[in-house]
Amino acid sequence: xxxxxxxxxxxxxxxxxxxxxxxxxxxxxxxxxxxxxxxxxxxxxxxxxxxxxxxxxxxxxxxxxxxxxxxxxxxxxxxxxxxxxxxxxxxxxxxxxxxxxxxxxxxxxxxxxxxxxxxxxxxxxxxxxxxxxxxxxxxxxxxxxxxxxxxxxxxxxxxxxxxxxxxxxxxxxxxxxxxxxxxxxxxxxxxxxxxxxxxxxxxxxxxxxxxxxxxxxxxxxxxxxxxxxxxxxxxxxxxxxxxxxxxxxxxxxxxxxxxxxxxxxxxxxxxxxxxxxxxxxxxxxxxxxxxxxxxxxxxxxxxxxxxxxxxxxxxxxxxxxxxxxxxxxxxxxxxxxxxxxxxxxxxxxxxxxxxxxxxxxxxxxxxxxxxxxxxxxxxxxxxxxxxxxxxxxxxxxxxxxxxxxxxxxxxxxxxxxxxxxxxxxxxxxxxxxxxxxxxxxxxxxxxxxxxxxxxxxxxxxxxxxxxxxxxxxxxxxxxxxxxxxxxxxxxxxxxxxxxxxxxxxxxxxxxxxxxxxxxx
Numbered sequence: 001x002x003x004x005x006x007x008x009x010x011x012x013x014x015x016x017x018x019x020x021x022x023x024x025x026x027x028x029x030x031x032x033x034x035x036x037x038x039x040x041x042x043x044x045x046x047x048x049x050x051x052x053x054x055x056x057x058x059x060x061x062x063x064x065x066x067x068x069x070x071x072x073x074x075x076x077x078x079x080x081x082x083x084x085x086x087x088x089x090x091x092x093x094x095x096x097x098x099x100x101x102x103x104x105x106x107x108x109x110x111x112x113x114x115x116x117x118x119x120x121x122x123x124x125x126x127x128x129x130x131x132x133x134x135x136x137x138x139x140x141x142x143x144x145x146x147x148x149x150x151x152x153x154x155x156x157x158x159x160x161x162x163x164x165x166x167x168x169x170x171x172x173x174x175x176x177x178x179x180x181x182x183x184x185x186x187x188x189x190x191x192x193x194x195x196x197x198x199x200x201x202x203x204x205x206x207x208x209x210x211x212x213x214x215x216x217x218x219x220x221x222x223x224x225x226x227x228x229x230x231x232x233x234x235x236x237x238x239x240x241x242x243x244x245x246x247x248x249x250x251x252x253x254x255x256x257x258x259x260x261x262x263x264x265x266x267x268x269x270x271x272x273x274x275x276x277x278x279x280x281x282x283x284x285x286x287x288x289x290x291x292x293x294x295x296x297x298x299x300x301x302x303x304x305x306x307x308x309x310x311x312x313x314x315x316x317x318x319x320x321x322x323x324x325x326x327x328x329x330x331x332x333x334x335x336x337x338x339x340x341x342x343x344x345x346x347x348x349x350x351x352x353x354x355x356x357x358x359x360x361x362x363x364x365x366x367x368x369x370x371x372x373x374x375x376x377x378x379x380x381x382x383x384x385x386x387x388x389x390x391x392x393x394x395x396x397x398x399x400x401x402x403x404x405x406x407x408x409x410x411x412x413x414x415x416x417x418x419x420x421x422x423x424x425x426x427x428x429x430x431x432x433x434x435x436x437x438x439x440x441x442x443x444x445x446x447x448x449x450x451x452x453x454x455x456x457x458x459x460x461x462x463x464x465x466x467x468x469x470x471x472x473x474x475x476x477x478x479x480x481x482x483x484x485x486x487x488x489x490x491x492x493x494x495x496x497x498x499x500x501x502x503x504x505x506x507x508x509x510x511x512x513x514x515x516x517x518x519x520x
């Protein structure tokens with residue numbers, strides 16, 4: 001008998017496709033349309049906040065073409081959770097204007113193709129692989145990205161039968177298939193969940209990407225791989241774009257969603273045709289987990305692309321990746337002081353910064369293992385550990401070319417030992433994270449000058465903590481983390497003569513221009 005790979009299941013998934021009865025919508029009185037939008041927004045907002053369960057994720061998408069208008073995607077720990085979501089939607093006024101065109105039920109899983117060790121001795125699995133597996137089983141949905149969904153099965157024909165192959169042959173085919181997917185690391189996030197016994201095909205595949213042509217390209221290239229060309233059978237494809245529930249009125253009005261910043265729907269007011277007035281919502285990209293089973297896109301293509309923690313804020317992520325209006329205000333005020341503040345998420349990069357109170361040597365060993373996985377991807381710029389000089393904690397900094405990759409890396413890094421904070425999520429007002437590369441002959445001068453500035457900072461109103469942290473692998477690579485009670489307190493320092501003199505002096509001792517990676 002051919003060996004079946006072992007599996008372990010994670011969250012259950014529901015893809016709920018809806019068409020809109022546009023004739024009924026046009027004929028409905030203004031009050032009914034308004035009520036439908038308000039109740040629809042409330043329902044979808046609470047699903048995205050996971051108000052109905054202890055954990056999970058949900059997303060709203062517009063769908064192109066005749067097959068559907070809207071797609072609701074829900075991940076929850078149990079099938080009962082999904083059943084409850086279905087029934088709660090039918091209680092909304094919006095449901096009266098929609099009809100379900102199709103749906104798909106599945107469950108995330110990890111299989112023996114990933115690692116026999118995970119099933120034989122879970123405690124022996126290395127930290128990086130363990131986090132990868134967790135990301136597969138509890139995926140999150142990226143913000144403001146295109147989505148492609150399709151079901152698929154493995155062929156069981158007379159000439160090509162996937163289930164007649166030995167485990168070793170299947171594993172080899174999957175490994176080769178995954179090599180294609182590696183080329184799209186940082187561009188495509190995927191959730192592949194098993195629907196064996198649940199739905200008409202064997203897996204449901206959900207691809208996320210900021211560029212829809214990347215979705216086309218990965219599907220196209222993988223069609224030439226034997227795992228697909230010989231053994232893959234596919235259902236209908238659906239393509240759409242995520243948008244926030246607050247833009248529901250704009251969607252019904254025929255406007256582009258997600259709405260441009262400043263032109264969208266905050267849900268404050270709507271006219272009788274669903275037109276929205278108010279401030280828009282600009283969602284920063286975020287990483288998503290992957291959930292691969294006995295699946296078409298390989299087991300290794302998204303290693304390092306696990307899940308990431310919720311920021312706890314509605315409508316996007318704060319801190320280093322947040323492109324919030326207040327960030328722009330801060331940068332503008334710094335510019336008025338002739339201080340370059342960088343872009344909201346870095347001059348040309350995106351960074352995740354976490355702080356740990358673990359032993360620095362032990363922490364570095366853990367990070368070094370993860371970094372080995374990160375280095376497989378072209379979007380990875382740098383990951384390093386910086387030891388504090390005046391605090392008892394270290395900073396783990398991971399820099400990437402894309403926001404989604406940085407957020408995904410955060411999911412792995414957040415499981416490092418004794419992590420106590422993440423930049424942008426501490427109390428008070430965090431100003432900037434700044435990297436400095438010092439000329440070796442001026443390294444001691446730089447640290448001495450910083451100590452002098454530190455004495456000035458300690459006397460300033462509203463100052464909480466500032467530390468010059470040093471890369472444990474390169475003492476000339478330094479990271480300054482500064483924390484303040486309020487923006488006004490930080491700005492007072494940036495406007496001081498002491499700061500200006502320090503900046504002028506720094507131009508003479510630095511090996512290159514400072515890199516600012518986040519404003520919080």
